[in-house]
Amino acid sequence: MNSSGAPLTLAGLLESLGAPLLTPLTGAQGLDASISVPVIHDQLDPLPEIPGGILLLVGVGPANPDLADLIGRAAENGFGAVVIKSHGREPDAAQLAGAGLPVLVVDDQVPWLHLDNLITAVTRGRPAGGRGAGAHGEDLFVLANALATATDGAVAIEDLDQNILAYSNLERHAVDPLRRSGILARQVPEMEKNAVQYRAVMLTDSVVHFPYDPLDGELPRCAAPVRAGRQMLGSIWVIEDKAPLGPDGEAAILEVARLAAIHILRSQNAVDLERQVRTEWLRSALEGHGSDPGTSARFGLMDGVAPVLLGFIFAPDPAGQRPSHALPLTRQLAIAAEQYCSIFHPNVSSVESGRMVYVLVPAIGTAQAAMRLAGGASTALAARLGFQVDVAVGSVEPGTPGLPELRKELEEVVQVLEVPGPRGAAGRVVGSRDVNAALLLDQLARILESRPRLLHPGVRELLEHDADSGTEYRASLSAYFAATGDVAAAARALNVHPNTLRYRIKRATELFGLDFSTGDEQLALWVQLRVAKPHASRPSPGRAQR
Structure with missing residues (x-):
């Protein structure tokens, strides 16, 4: 279910995430089906039943002999689509077309967990950092393309965690492998020089230029911080393939950074609002x-x-x-x-x-x-x-x-x-x-407390006698029942002689009219002795000791 309330289809998901992240191998088959949530699957785990789920088959390539069987079982369990990686091998699209379930391929460089996060973001109606990520995400892409046109260089807009929120897609602009890798994974590749570069950007209010790096082929680029007042929100990067940007280009970057800050704040507020709505809805539902x-x-x-x-x-x-x-x-x-x-x-x-x-x-x-x-x-x-x-x-x-x-x-x-x-x-x-036994006994204790007439009169007399006279009939009978009638075992638990325990049991039946002749009677008496509250001692100096 997306944020508009209409069911999210597989086609809608592909439109939201955009190419080249996911590519359908089975044509238009099943693209109009409703989807629910992504499920990362290990072949050693049982396949769950997730209606409309998107099955992410980790470690299962096109040449895996179990692929067809997994797809078939996924269809039986209600899944809406299957995602695999090609691992450098060309998938047989014709063979997969007869699988009975849409099969998508994700680029090998995209981490499975990141793909799971992106799909989850879309299915939950949150910005996913892609074209269909909501109005604010679309606005960031518009800004990126506008800046790319003004500076004649490829543009990327990032947050503080170096996630790529938006990027330009004008084909005439040169890009390098680092740019391509970052766009595919929606995450800047981890490199030792990143800390130095980002520190330089965060410490300035203007534009910082970085030269060509022959070690990794990184093209020259410039960057500016994205701030809202003193709050750092991210950065904007422009590849300077033809020539370093002049004052006009730098002014354009700073203006777009100002506008991007507004959209990023709105997007963050939308996420916070969605979280707050879910929290209050859950509170109300509970x-x-x-x-x-x-x-x-x-x-x-x-x-x-x-x-x-x-x-x-x-x-x-x-x-x-x-x-x-x-x-x-x-x-x-x-x-x-x-x-x-x-x-x-x-x-x-x-x-x-x-x-x-x-x-x-x-x-x-x-x-x-x-x-x-x-x-x-x-x-x-x-x-x-x-x-x-x-x-x-x-x-x-x-x-x-x-x-x-x-x-x-x-x-x-x-x-x-x-x-x-x-x-x-x-x-x-x-x-x-x-804790089923503890919960059941607790409920029985509540029932006896609210309806004291259910307590056996003999049990009530026994509890009163223990409280007034210091006897241990309750402990003795409870140990006897707990040992399922084994007098020797119960006596050891009480640290008394078995004959002592036999005498107490006999006296309890005589003094309080308790009947142990049937299993039901024993069960009822044991439960009452177990859950009934002990009676407070009453001053009665003239009372005879039994």
Whole structure:
């Protein structure tokens, strides 16, 4: 779903990213099909079911004998397209045309992770740094071409991370291998001289000229910083193939830099606004507001594909206290948790709620995958933030989930996480199935608290007797039931003689009218002894000891 609300098609994606990044090998086949998210796939992993997904086949070239089978299984699992690299071999377009699924080839120099980021940016409706990246991205391309015309040289506009936001595409201008590599990857190639060049650009308010470099064939170029006031936003580069630019050319660069700053700021604000919208929408959805179809479209939830809701919370210290400056840290935790999960899954969203951060991963596949993601996140976030991070993992069930139910489940899991107990060096990662017994017993305790008449009268008398007389009937019977009737084992756990335990069990049946004759009776009594709150001691000096 793109930002306009209309389904994004494969043709729309190709138009947004533009050539020569992706080239369809199967003609117009399937280009009108709706697409959802990119999926980087390892042949050793099971192939997920992602309706409309774009399968990025890492390490699978045109000559791979498993290619046809992978494409066929991808079609069966609902994918909308497959992307491969040629690895220097010419793909057989005629053979791939019968694969039943559109096959695209990406340039070998483009990193898979970068391609994944670009496709994700388009599918999420965020600027992708390409022609179809939204109005502001298009405006930057217009500026780049206008400056290229004025200076008669190829132009590139970059951000602070050396991502290429826009570039001129006038064929008459000379380019070098470094320029071509940067355009293909949308990223300036890493080189030792980059730091020196960019430092020179950032420290000036004018235009800096760099001569031809015979070591790598880099053509002469000039550059100017892009600033908004004192805030550095990026830089503009122009190849000076014919002659160094004069005052008029430099003035044109500085004017375009001023205009580019406006568009970059607007683009950044649009990204921030989209993130804010997603955050507030997720908060509302977790609270039970909003329509299910709207929520599913916003977060990429699909029927038949299991999502997971993760709850991140700082672990308590040995004294049971959490970081004293937890509020600003919680914001950092939200950003870091979303960033980590986004490395492995698309369309991840997060929201803070009190001391906890919720992260929604719309497609996870299996409970095991969810636990691996949570475990890796706990370790990485602790290293980054300097505090142990506990993670509660919700249940993984296929189908569009009820987010309020998932949130309630996580809150119950967190209650179990907050129970004092031994801790290792790392944060705890707990799934709902890991604490199922604790959650069930907690619910039963709540029921007994709200409906005290359900408590067996004999159990009530037993608890009162223990509180008033200091006896240990509750502990004795609980150990007996826990040992499944093995008196010797229960006595060892209590550190008493087996005959002592037998006597206590016999006296409990006589004094409180308890019946152990059936399995149901034993189960009911054990649960009540396990979850009922202990009675406070009542002063009764004249009461006889039983």
